[in-house]
Amino acid sequence: MYYIGVDIGGMSIKAGIVDENGNVLKKQTIISEAEKDGLLIVNDIANLIRDIAASFSISLADVDGIGLGFPGSVYDEKGEVVYCCNINLVKIPLVKILTKELGVKNIKISNDANCAVLGETLFGAGKGAKNSVLITLGTGLGTGIIVNGKLLTGNHSAGAEGGHMQINIGGPTCGCGAKGHYEAYASATALIAQTKAAMEKHPESLMNEIAQKDGLDGKTAFTAAKQGDKVANAVVKRYIKYIGMGLVNFGNLFYPEIIMVGGGISKEGDYLVKPLQRYVSRNVYGSMYNPKIKVVAATLGNDAGIIGAASLAMKY
Amino acid sequence: MYYIGVDIGGMSIKAGIVDENGNVLKKQTIISEAEKDGLLIVNDIANLIRDIAASFSISLADVDGIGLGFPGSVYDEKGEVVYCCNINLVKIPLVKILTKELGVKNIKISNDANCAVLGETLFGAGKGAKNSVLITLGTGLGTGIIVNGKLLTGNHSAGAEGGHMQINIGGPTCGCGAKGHYEAYASATALIAQTKAAMEKHPESLMNEIAQKDGLDGKTAFTAAKQGDKVANAVVKRYIKYIGMGLVNFGNLFYPEIIMVGGGISKEGDYLVKPLQRYVSRNVYGSMYNPKIKVVAATLGNDAGIIGAASLAMKY
Numbered sequence: 001m002y003y004i005g006v007d008i009g010g011m012s013i014k015a016g017i018v019d020e021n022g023n024v025l026k027k028q029t030i031i032s033e034a035e036k037d038g039l040l041i042v043n044d045i046a047n048l049i050r051d052i053a054a055s056f057s058i059s060l061a062d063v064d065g066i067g068l069g070f071p072g073s074v075y076d077e078k079g080e081v082v083y084c085c086n087i088n089l090v091k092i093p094l095v096k097i098l099t100k101e102l103g104v105k106n107i108k109i110s111n112d113a114n115c116a117v118l119g120e121t122l123f124g125a126g127k128g129a130k131n132s133v134l135i136t137l138g139t140g141l142g143t144g145i146i147v148n149g150k151l152l153t154g155n156h157s158a159g160a161e162g163g164h165m166q167i168n169i170g171g172p173t174c175g176c177g178a179k180g181h182y183e184a185y186a187s188a189t190a191l192i193a194q195t196k197a198a199m200e201k202h203p204e205s206l207m208n209e210i211a212q213k214d215g216l217d218g219k220t221a222f223t224a225a226k227q228g229d230k231v232a233n234a235v236v237k238r239y240i241k242y243i244g245m246g247l248v249n250f251g252n253l254f255y256p257e258i259i260m261v262g263g264g265i266s267k268e269g270d271y272l273v274k275p276l277q278r279y280v281s282r283n284v285y286g287s288m289y290n291p292k293i294k295v296v297a298a299t300l301g302n303d304a305g306i307i308g309a310a311s312l313a314m315k316y
Numbered sequence: 317m318y319y320i321g322v323d324i325g326g327m328s329i330k331a332g333i334v335d336e337n338g339n340v341l342k343k344q345t346i347i348s349e350a351e352k353d354g355l356l357i358v359n360d361i362a363n364l365i366r367d368i369a370a371s372f373s374i375s376l377a378d379v380d381g382i383g384l385g386f387p388g389s390v391y392d393e394k395g396e397v398v399y400c401c402n403i404n405l406v407k408i409p410l411v412k413i414l415t416k417e418l419g420v421k422n423i424k425i426s427n428d429a430n431c432a433v434l435g436e437t438l439f440g441a442g443k444g445a446k447n448s449v450l451i452t453l454g455t456g457l458g459t460g461i462i463v464n465g466k467l468l469t470g471n472h473s474a475g476a477e478g479g480h481m482q483i484n485i486g487g488p489t490c491g492c493g494a495k496g497h498y499e500a501y502a503s504a505t506a507l508i509a510q511t512k513a514a515m516e517k518h519p520e521s522l523m524n525e526i527a528q529k530d531g532l533d534g535k536t537a538f539t540a541a542k543q544g545d546k547v548a549n550a551v552v553k554r555y556i557k558y559i560g561m562g563l564v565n566f567g568n569l570f571y572p573e574i575i576m577v578g579g580g581i582s583k584e585g586d587y588l589v590k591p592l593q594r595y596v597s598r599n600v601y602g603s604m605y606n607p608k609i610k611v612v613a614a615t616l617g618n619d620a621g622i623i624g625a626a627s628l629a630m631k632y
Contacts, residue, residue: 161569
């Protein structure tokens with residue numbers, strides 16, 4: 001069976017032909033015109049889907065379903081884009097438009113973090129789990145949640161916004177304007193701010209040297225910590241604890257079999273994930289009476305978006 | 317159709333005959349011997365079920381199902397009591413024992429907060445909702461969650477422990493020993509501690525007079541605030557904000573159609589619920605693009621436990 005997964009971004013749109021086992025058989029990427037005019041993206045997506053099918057020598061009639069991952073708010077059941085910070089689309093019935101345009105009946109859409117958790121749970125790090133949570137540590141902090149084998153979306157698909165969970169009273173300001181949100185402590189952006197503050201306070205820290213050479217980013221503190229820099233080590237330890245706090249909340253609420261960590265920061269692998277595992281096992285309520293919640297890095301990497309989107313259209 | 321709902325407590329066990337519309341047709345209560353010996357409760361429950369059926373003139377063969385609400389940790393799918401602070405039962409296959417004892421096949425068990433949200437969502441304040449959250453403000457803070465029309469229980473039914481969600485870094489210590497948990501800010505116990513601290517700091521506050529007359533409890537600050545006492549008003553306002561913080565987190569994660577507030581404090585009605593509604597509407601992410609999350613008081617009152625337990629055994 002052939003599915004097409006489309007990973008929509010502010011800068012580019014990626015599409016892939018995906019089989020029912022989550023294998024990506026072909027990929028294609030285009031630059032998105034979305035920043036100029038949101039509606040242009042609709043044609044971009046339709047053309048990309050036609051192109052990738054043609055270059056794989058199948059007709060759209062051979063496609064069993066198309067899934068779209070969108071980097072913003074989506075009303076899944078209605079197939080409607082609600083709004084997005086980076087792409088100027090408000091209340092657009094994207095699924096209806098594409099169904100008409102392409103003649104494919106099974107088209108689904110969801111938020112990109114929802115797609116990612118679905119892809120990782122069906123075909124990646126969380127394979128076999130009935131309950132799972134994925135967080136993506138990037139510019140923001142995205143969360144996707146599977147409960148009883150199904151995506152948790154909430155009324156009007158407005159849920160699963162775990163980045164905006166309050167973990168502190170007061171504290172740094174989130175992208176949404178509120179204070180104390182998980183995203184403001186545990187996103188890559190938050191880590192960079194924490195790194196910068198520590199660098200300014202400790203000009204002697206190796207982080208300053210590394211940042212001057214490679215630029216300041218989410219790797220700076222990790223790189224310096226691995227080389228024995230104490231200030232960097234404290235930054236990393238505290239940052240991991242912040243991530244852990246949110247994961248413990250997910251553990252207490254969802255008690256999933258597995259929590260997966262994705263996004264740029266997750267490339268730190270065991271260095272990040274092992275202490276997170278300890279923190280979660282130690283702090284989730286009832287851990288001593290129940291099976292351990294596994295904490296692992298996501299495994300689908302760059303293809304997560306495509307595979308996740310495609311899996312929206314599968315019977316799962 | 318006849319169901320029997322059993323509401324198990326540390327001090328008493330209540331049972332009720334409940335029809336398929338959630339009406340309680342008959343009720344009976346016994347004092348629990350559980351504090352002496354946990355296993356005695358098994359016979360108590362079996363006898364209570366036999367008694368109430370007999371006194372309603374039906375045989376157990378006429379009973380379509382029995383549901384048990386347990387005030388502790390339960391492994392629902394296995395029908396097993398895992399542990400409990402107040403009743404000395406560890407890893408007891410309660411459903412299996414009762415099935416053998418009573419000859420009724422459809423026996424289900426869950427945590428009492430799970431029962432409450434199920435009862436309220438099927439037959440009470442949340443009727444018709446596909447996604448709902450109930451918090452009970454009592455000695456502790458219980459949470460029950462419905463996602464896509466089903467109870468959220470998590471792996472080994474260890475989830476839905478929203479009282480142990482961290483809403484602050486540091487802060488007061490929770491019953492479980494950790495700091496900054498929702499329960500330590502928003503339970504009735506927490507309100508009493510907040511009231512007491514304000515009374516000590518402000519001997520002139522009306523709360524002192526009220527507490528001396530009626531005893532200090534979860535009503536003290538509300539009663540004084542309603543009579544114009546400024547210190548009490550500040551206690552109540554802050555307490556409501558604490559409750560709201562957790563509700564906003566539930567809103568962001570589950571985006572339910574409705575959040576219900578139960579337990580002793582919920583008797584404050586609109587005085588409590590209206591400001592909570594404002595706080596939730598103002599602070600849940602994406603509120604302006606999506607239907608309002610309703611915040612209401614639970615309505616089943618003392619029968620919630622029985623109706624909720626009975627509904628476990630219904631096809632819903």
